[in-house]
Amino acid sequence: MAKKNEEFVQQITSRDVDFPQWYTDVVLKTNLVDYSLVRGCMVIKPYGYAIWELIQSELDRRFKETGHQNAYFPLLIPESLLQKEAEHVEGFAPEVLWVTEGGTEKLTERLAIRPTSETIICSMYSKWVQSYRDLPLLYNQWANVVRWEKTTRPFLRTAEFLWQEGHTIHATREEAEEETIKMLNVYREFCENVLAMPVTAGRKTENEKFAGAVDTYSIEALMHDGKALQAGTSHFLGQHFSKVYDIKFLDKDSQQKYAWQTSWGVTTRLIGGLIMVHGDDRGLKLPPMVAPKQVMIIPIAMFKPGVLDKANELFDEIKKAGIRVDIDDDDSQSPGYKFNECEMKGIPVRLEVGPRDIENGTVVLVRRDTFEKITVPMENIADTIKKLLDDIQKNMLVEATKARDEHTYPATTHEELMDALANKKGYVKAMWCGCTECEKELKAQTGATIRNMPFEQEHLSDVCALCGKPAKHMVYIARAY
């Protein structure tokens, strides 16, 4: 038995031995995804999709609470439409898939599969907006997009992925800028409180911004291997698109004006972040709010009279309280095997109940985050579990924040910066002069990039850690996914 359980854990490579392999082992062995026959396209299996559904439902509620509505725009974009905004098309052209044939006929114009939907949505907004009374339009869509990338990894970078894209237009610059920051903050709050994943919110550099944006803002998270993950972006598009796609309105002052625009999105990539922030050598570790199963009941000595009945009774009681609970009553597997599987799948709480527990009127609860084992009364079990899940959710954010802070290294000189990037795993905080040359050289030399200029600025020194010229911003630097 012990041997079998050991084998189970050995299926997963240790995180610190080979992190990329650990990641691949986890996503495949826990049945989150599988590779498909199409280059760079993954299949999201039910366990992975259930996490996405929970993410969707939490985000969708937040979008609606902030006044947004969902809509659906076409998958296909005529080439002439995509070509209109020069910067935008230049940014996306290398990754666009082109449809050229329908049935047995050649199409008269190539159709792009949407890599993002600014262009097609702008073409509609231009029809829908006449007066300031029509503004703002606060629309979002849940959709698939395709970017035909060469190197892909499940969730992190796939040719097709699922996402939401918000597209809003406003009468004034101020309102659009406010929306951009508001939605970034929705993402930040969501990542912290739902995914238990601390993020650093800030503005991207000119060099790293979205093709066609005036300003791009991002939230960045730090993974266990010390690399950063861009977890979400919010763009202030200014009037770039509205001028090109002719989104004009008659303002209160009887003047024709171009609308001000934003777009913002998060993707299935968030699931990759979740895995790499929380997972450990036992496998996944899911925050209760996005765990498809929050509690797994494992009956001990199932064959003894009364055990299964009691387990089912507990199941009913816990389920009734709105907790996502399951029961593992497979009699072909030992409890030890089930414990391991439960840990591998990242289920926040395991509940063990056997003959002795029943005698004592207790059950054993084991936390996935700390492996702490507690014996609690059966009475009010749903309440006890609710409190425990709440505590796990909070503790996971605390632990992840601690890990992030412990792996954030300030560097005030060029030497310190290079040393940190060469020898430490994590973020480097440094001052930057704001010029693109320094940024490009940093990338060329180290492979690291400026992740963003965080809203919460610190003054580390007066000069740029790269070139020694006067500093403008504190930035986070890291290698990134």
Add this chain to the structure above:
Amino acid sequence: MAKKNEEFVQQITSRDVDFPQWYTDVVLKTNLVDYSLVRGCMVIKPYGYAIWELIQSELDRRFKETGHQNAYFPLLIPESLLQKEAEHVEGFAPEVLWVTEGGTEKLTERLAIRPTSETIICSMYSKWVQSYRDLPLLYNQWANVVRWEKTTRPFLRTAEFLWQEGHTIHATREEAEEETIKMLNVYREFCENVLAMPVTAGRKTENEKFAGAVDTYSIEALMHDGKALQAGTSHFLGQHFSKVYDIKFLDKDSQQKYAWQTSWGVTTRLIGGLIMVHGDDRGLKLPPMVAPKQVMIIPIAMFKPGVLDKANELFDEIKKAGIRVDIDDDDSQSPGYKFNECEMKGIPVRLEVGPRDIENGTVVLVRRDTFEKITVPMENIADTIKKLLDDIQKNMLVEATKARDEHTYPATTHEELMDALANKKGYVKAMWCGCTECEKELKAQTGATIRNMPFEQEHLSDVCALCGKPAKHMVYIARAY
């Protein structure tokens, strides 16, 4: 004022004058959809998408309650994979869009945009299934698909549409057949109880079945203009695909066997059905269960002190009870205009509250389905409305069933059949010998098709109404969307 209200209604063509135009007017004027720049692709606007979200949530719950899980499979299908099942590819090839270029490079193999996902899903099932213990797999996906059709109409037939597709595999034929019928019944129950749309469930003829299926079952609904709409299908696929895509399992008896398969789907087309079954010359008429707004509060003499406060108070109370309520406090429009708009948008209940109502402690409720106007106490208003919504939901099904039954004409002879098809609007019930020649001739002569062989068979006569040979089935015949 009266003139303005009249104009409002005149925006919509009368149903009985020009039904197709009435349909177009309704979908555009009520902001359900708009045309896009891409041939045959519609934009689903927020009001239309909100209906789809309600449909999704009701269906998804039913799928999960019957043991199904959601997953997500790739949008793109390699040509070689699609080609494997001959009948299937023949059925879909004329409507497939082909991706041939990625960025600036030609792809080594063409990729089809999924017209349906049997082939890509089978390629995964073949990897995932080894033993009878792995069965059944009961998966569903919510996705977009593309069929490059020539003639399109919003919701009813669009090049891209949204749908769900269930794909299940089983160890035995019996189990797969049971699943096929079970899911058809889920659709039937859903259409009746949620969409208030009566449907006729039955088996399709050989000629009309899905490309690659052994048996196709459908639910058919009768529209106001007497044409039928196929509202959902459920296919028993036998072992056709599992043999071609090699989905084998080791059974309990240690024999290698091919799995038995089903697939089933409904689409955004259901919204088209909803419109054409219930709508009238005033516009949409939505059943409360899928109405994005169930109640619209319209304050009367809004400028008088206390009116708006009371309206907002009622709003809070009704909202708290879980009813989807809105308030129209736009002071640039008259109540009369708002009444009309509310009717056009199909909102089930309109609530009027003015100074006299406040004095009397009452409000006025107006039903969209019957235009009945009742004065009720303000006290317990949420309960009163809940009961009313429930009654409207039920009444709409009763009325739609009555309309369907009144437009169903039995025909026992060839003459009666031809007469009914020429002069009546609706279903013709007739006996059929079961041969494809009769069916094809019927279509060639009249444009009508056999919709299905309903489960609820009646014996109308001994002989086929088309050829006079011995009859095998009673069928529903109609022209169809």
